[in-house]
Amino acid sequence: MEILKGMGYLFKHLAVRLWMALAIGSLAALLVLPPFAGAVGPGWMILPGLGLLTAAYWFTGVAFAAMGRRRLERLLGEANVWERAGMPREVRQTLVRAAGMVDSFFFSPLSRRTPAGRLLAQTARFQMAQASPGSSSDTIFGAYLRTFPDDRDAAIKWLDGVLAGRALTRQSQDIAARIGAAHPEDMAIQRMLAQFYLTERRGDFVALQTYELLLDTGGPVPDSLIGDIADLFLAERRPDSLALKVYLDVYKRGGRDKRLLPGIAACCRMIHPSPLVLPLLERADEAMVGIDASKRSEMAAGFLSEMTDFGPGRPARGRPIRRPAIGPMIHNTWTGSRRLIFGCVAVVADHLRKIRGGVSSRRIHVVRTGSAMGLAMIGVGGLVINTAIHFADTFKTAEKAPVPVVSPVTDPFTLQVAAYLNETDARRYVDQLKGRGLDAYWNRASGSNKTWYQVRISHFKTKAEARTVGEDLKTRQLIGDYYVANYKRPDIP
Numbered sequence: 001m002e003i004l005k006g007m008g009y010l011f012k013h014l015a016v017r018l019w020m021a022l023a024i025g026s027l028a029a030l031l032v033l034p035p036f037a038g039a040v041g042p043g044w045m046i047l048p049g050l051g052l053l054t055a056a057y058w059f060t061g062v063a064f065a066a067m068g069r070r071r072l073e074r075l076l077g078e079a080n081v082w083e084r085a086g087m088p089r090e091v092r093q094t095l096v097r098a099a100g101m102v103d104s105f106f107f108s109p110l111s112r113r114t115p116a117g118r119l120l121a122q123t124a125r126f127q128m129a130q131a132s133p134g135s136s137s138d139t140i141f142g143a144y145l146r147t148f149p150d151d152r153d154a155a156i157k158w159l160d161g162v163l164a165g166r167a168l169t170r171q172s173q174d175i176a177a178r179i180g181a182a183h184p185e186d187m188a189i190q191r192m193l194a195q196f197y198l199t200e201r202r203g204d205f206v207a208l209q210t211y212e213l214l215l216d217t218g219g220p221v222p223d224s225l226i227g228d229i230a231d232l233f234l235a236e237r238r239p240d241s242l243a244l245k246v247y248l249d250v251y252k253r254g255g256r257d258k259r260l261l262p263g264i265a266a267c268c269r270m271i272h273p274s275p276l277v278l279p280l281l282e283r284a285d286e287a288m289v290g291i292d293a294s295k296r297s298e299m300a301a302g303f304l305s306e307m308t309d310f311g312p313g314r315p316a317r318g319r320p321i322r323r324p325a326i327g328p329m330i331h332n333t334w335t336g337s338r339r340l341i342f343g344c345v346a347v348v349a350d351h352l353r354k355i356r357g358g359v360s361s362r363r364i365h366v367v368r369t370g371s372a373m374g375l376a377m378i379g380v381g382g383l384v385i386n387t388a389i390h391f392a393d394t395f396k397t398a399e400k401a402p403v404p405v406v407s408p409v410t411d412p413f414t415l416q417v418a419a420y421l422n423e424t425d426a427r428r429y430v431d432q433l434k435g436r437g438l439d440a441y442w443n444r445a446s447g448s449n450k451t452w453y454q455v456r457i458s459h460f461k462t463k464a465e466a467r468t469v470g471e472d473l474k475t476r477q478l479i480g481d482y483y484v485a486n487y488k489r490p491d492i493p
Helices: 002-032 034-040 042-084 088-102 113-129 137-147 152-163 172-182 187-199 205-216 223-236 241-252 260-270 278-287 293-303 326-354 361-400 423-435 463-475
Strands: 413-420 440-446 451-460 483-486
Touching: 002 034, 002 042, 042 088, 042 113, 088 113, 113 137, 113 152, 137 152, 137 172, 152 172, 152 187, 172 187, 172 205, 187 205, 187 223, 205 241, 223 241, 223 260, 241 260, 241 278, 260 278, 260 293, 413 423, 413 463, 423 440, 423 451, 451 463, 463 483
Parallel strands: none
Antiparallel strands: 413 451, 413 483, 440 451
């Protein structure tokens, strides 16, 4: 779409500019060249003529750009006056006129970048300053953020709006991700992003990165924010290192949620004791002093009960055998053959009309009838042969179609990297992992009162092999946290 718009701007600009250059160049040639024609001869006039046309073309482009910038400056200044006067309707009308100026023939695709950026910046700031921005504000802000990704004030203003309850659009999540990528060290923006993700109950990879960044900076995290993160993780029953860090922080601050200790026990059970997480595991042991091993196992099992596998795996679906659609096939074949026959008859009839002068009408009739009958017989024969070949190929394909066979599961373990309450979120994360070259899939697990959509990666023969692969993917930052689960065939192939 952007390429088509750019081509439209180019054609519009070139059409007017070329006509103006021809008009100005021709007039200049009529005034300048005749005195020199007698001295150098008419044959040499083409070179200075082309020079004058080139100069006229360049002058026209410079003049158009200057006029366009001058008019745009006047319109943007007028919009500022209306905005200071508190008249948003007039501001919008003036900005629409300014947009028409930027899209007009005055600017070429190259020269319009700077004025378009100025107009976009002023429009975005005006939209964000409104008490109730319209539905187009996210579209404008998304375009503005692609051009000015480091504008901190604009990012904070947009986040203030969405946190205040402004309606979200399809682009809101992409804008939030773009803001987080542009300001990774700005803790104020990261804290606002975390609040936004928590209001959306997001536990995907991008949101988890924001939560982890807040915890790893060492700065103070408000009790309400860390409490909301813990509530989300407990609701999703997350047993990874990030969840353990959150659970321990909330427990240390005096959190009394009955799910905290079972969550800590589940994390201790599921997390592989690597050097990076040993300090966390030691803190977890300190938090659970006085609770024996059997009680811890019971608490962990209760916490993880809704994340275990349920029921036998669904059999793999084989390739369906195609059945021949006889009716449509005969109709299409007959239609094509009929067109061929009538086309040939028309050609032959045309030739016969051309030679009719030397041949009697009776002979023409005999030849025409015989030709038509012969072509009809050829067409019918072709129809029969074509139908027979099609039937043979169709049934041959049907006979060779593989019969679906359910192969036994030889690798009983897999890596679970996420679990969602929404199937759309699971599908989106699976697509992201597949885009990184991972063998990702999702399963549906139904608990007592909830249905979980588990995102998993590959399958392995041993738990040690699964943990080795999981640690490697985590070190390469291809996934967040994980735990080893029992392999079950995916719901969707």
